[in-house]
Amino acid sequence: MTKVFEEIVCLHAPEAAPLLLGSTFRVGKCAGRIVELEAYTQDDPSSHSYRGMTARNEPMFMRGGHLYVYLSYGVHWCLNIVTGNEGEGEALLVRAIEPIEGVELMKKRRQVDDIKRLCKGPGNLTKAFGISKQHSGLLIGTQGVSLELSPKSVEYRVGERIGISIAKEWKRRYWIKDSSFVSR
DNA sequence: ATTGGGATTAGCT
């Protein structure tokens, strides 16, 4: 018996993460299987929501099932799936996707041919999917954006998150065991 | 008003 989408995205990010691994994320013609996620909650000093709401992170405080997209280092767009209830300020950073559909378009956007590298890393997958600021705040299920749950549970691993300097030791990175599409 | 740092990446050394 699989839980429905709404029941999962209203969970807290660390509980939702393993349940969303393996699900199929779609934007328009491009789709792929989420293989790597990181959880960020409001009590986490490394989270954008830690110091409260700003114009940038406002979608992070919407109810679970929305998207939060931000610009990293002034260069790369990063995609989050918001979790929890309205006002909780938590989300899952999507770090890697296994491409399934729209591969040619992804290759063109990325100027990369190797399918293993197309959606490896948060900044790379947004480029492949054509995701940017305009997608921040969208609700999954609208505007050609969808997320289809994996019919069966997936074997996964948990470890420390990547690229942060505070709360490094929090084990909140989740990835599908043995997937060669994971960022590292 | 200014400054420093970041949930990153590609390209070069």
Added chain:
DNA sequence: GCTAATCCCAATG
């Protein structure tokens, strides 16, 4: 391994 790309926010003066 190091650096540049140069945006958004928080802390400081």
